[in-house]
Amino acid sequence: MSSPLMKSKRILVWFRNDLRLHDNEMLVEAISKSDAILPVYFFDPRHFDQLGFHRSSTMRTNFLLESVNALRQSFQRMGGDLLIVQGLPEDHIAGLVEQYSISEVYHHREVAPAETQVSANVEDRLWKIEVNLKHFIGHTLYNKEDLPFPIKDIPDVFTQFRKKTERDAIVKACFDAPTTISFVPNEDWGQLPALEDLYSGTLPGISSGTANLKGGEQEGLGHLRDLLKPDSSIYIKVSSRNSDPSGYISQLSPWLSTGCLSPRMVYWTVKAAEERYGSNANFSNLILGLFKRDYFRFMFKKHGVPYLEHTTDAAAPVVDPILEASFEQWKRGETGHILVDGYMKSLAETGYLSGYGRILAATFLVHVIKYDWMKGAAYFEETLVDYTAASNWGNWKCIADSVSGLKSKNGFDVDKHLKILNIAAVA
Ligand SMILES: Cc1cc2nc3c(=O)[nH]c(=O)nc-3n(C[C@H](O)[C@H](O)[C@H](O)COP(=O)(O)OP(=O)(O)OC[C@H]3O[C@@H](n4cnc5c(N)ncnc54)[C@H](O)[C@@H]3O)c2cc1C
Structure with missing residues (x-):
């Protein structure tokens, strides 16, 4: 307990892909080591579209909005709130630290290069004002x-x-979910953005979405x-x-x-x-x-990044109009292969595909169409409601690295999956 003469310790808890109270070591430690916390979520424009390229379908963004709102409501039930900021964390965090007299910032460490770069940028800004960014793994x-x-x-x-x-x-x-939290007093906690606020230009394909899956x-x-x-x-x-x-x-x-x-x-x-x-x-x-x-x-x-480098001919990045057209057909579910088309249509409609469907659709793109796996992975990144950098790019790479006639070191058997694809009726 701090005496009235002591400067109170306030910790800014920067939420990212950790939108929960249960088993959240970062939150538990922030509560125990501070007099008050300021929970913050940034809607980073780079997650939604960049250079005119949509990076997240509206289904994923909707799921995220529901999840952030649910966390906000949990904090509201405990007498506080979640500060919502639209913008780059590195542009805002030092200002928030000064505005709310924050002593330290806590966040969860990520692994993909784009995500770790954001942490590094934030760390640089905080370094200049002599505030520590503490990393957690959760x-x-x-x-x-x-x-x-x-x-x-x-x-x-x-x-x-x-x-x-x-x-x-x-x-x-x-870790148990906290039952009481002391929040930094604040007047304006910010608005949850609408879908339209997060995209420049027209919204990427809106569909009914994963009907029974709600974020939170x-x-x-x-x-x-x-x-x-x-x-x-x-x-x-x-x-x-x-x-x-x-x-x-x-x-x-x-x-x-x-x-x-x-x-x-x-x-x-x-x-x-x-x-x-x-x-x-x-x-x-x-x-x-x-x-x-x-x-x-x-x-x-x-x-790190070299993990994603091409390692086999299966993924040669050729720019060829016929290949490009085949890629577009694959995305639309119009390859003529009933099984693959069913999976790709379902992915576009619901944002979800079973692991089996993902393997077959990716195998078809890489080993039948022989198209650049990275562009397939980028399409999944845009479309999947559960997109996770390491899982998406890692699984794609596993499939792209596999060679016919050889079982990959990870046990991926491309011939087995090609056989399944051949057995399926072709329209
Ligand atoms: C080409 C390709 C791309 C993929 N992209 C993603 C992605 O962006 N995000 C993602 O979460 N998963 C991805 N996966 C992995 C896996 O297909 C999905 O996690 C799984 O299908 C999700 O459905 P589920 O929750 O019903 O999984 P279940 O089979 O019920 O498995 C339970 C949980 O285990 C994890 N999991 C299962 N299989 C894998 C796997 N092969 N790799 C990593 N985690 C796994 C998931 O978190 C999943 O929710 C990808 C797989 C492939 C082949």
Whole structure:
């Protein structure tokens, strides 16, 4: 407790892809180490469109708006609010620090180059006014210091990464959601922008969207609870609803990518259900997905930008009008291949595609059309409601790196998937 003579300590909590109260170490520490916190969210124009190129579909932006608004409402219920700013964090943060007499800024570290650059820019601005930017890690099952190897020695082969990590490291318990928070007093907390405020020019394709998926922490927790009810289809080995041939589909990804759900919370909730009702293939599949998610983030961390460089001829970036036309047909779901077209249309309409659908659509673009995988990945980046840099670019690279006749070091078998595509009826 600070005495009236002491200068009170205020921490600015910069929210990014961590829009939750539960299992949020950054928030818990900010509350315990300060007299008051100022939670802030920036609607960064670079996330929506850049140089006339739309970087996020309206479906993803809607999900984000719902998620930010839900966090704001959670803070309002606790007597505070979330400060909403439209603009670049690096342009505003030093001004906020001065305006609200902030002593320190907390945020979660990201891994993709564009995201880490924003942190570096903010850190530079804060450095000039002698304020510290403290980094937290809250997007993975395992913190990097919990891994049984330094980042530079993380195995590049997924199965080795998982085996060693599962054997030698533990998934920590979740942090409890705070029940009381002291907020920095403030008059104007800013408006939640409308969709139109976030895009210059015409809005990118509006469609009905992922009808039953709504952004926000409580929505995500509710979805997880429903999944794990004993009468839910997750308890059936191969369910007829919400399933694809590779296993059960949880559709948890949009909440995980916005940080409305923490991966540790999902992990421990699934483990508790397993304990209670016994293990099954669908539970295992879900946990496997969480490990893959960690793996792709750590690969980004380990290799940085070179990780994304072309490594096979399969992705030669040729500018050819026929290829360009084929790419456009792929995007519209008009390749003539029934299976691929169904997936691509569904992606455009709902912003969601099962893992199986993503693999087949990407395999078709890279290994059948033989188009530049990076442009395919950029299209997914724009369209997916659950877009996450490390998962999207990492999975695409895995497919692009695979060569016919050889199983890739990550077990991706391009021939198996080409066979599935050939078996499917071609219109
Ligand atoms: C070409 C391609 C692009 C992809 N782009 C993204 C992306 O932008 N964002 C994204 O979250 N996932 C991406 N994935 C991974 C995966 O397809 C999705 O996470 C998954 O389909 C989401 O549906 P779900 O929540 O029902 O997954 P489930 O199968 O129920 O899995 C549970 C969770 O595990 C994680 N997960 C599962 N599989 C993977 C995987 N292969 N890689 C990384 N994480 C995984 C996800 O967070 C998912 O929500 C991509 C996969 C491919 C092949």
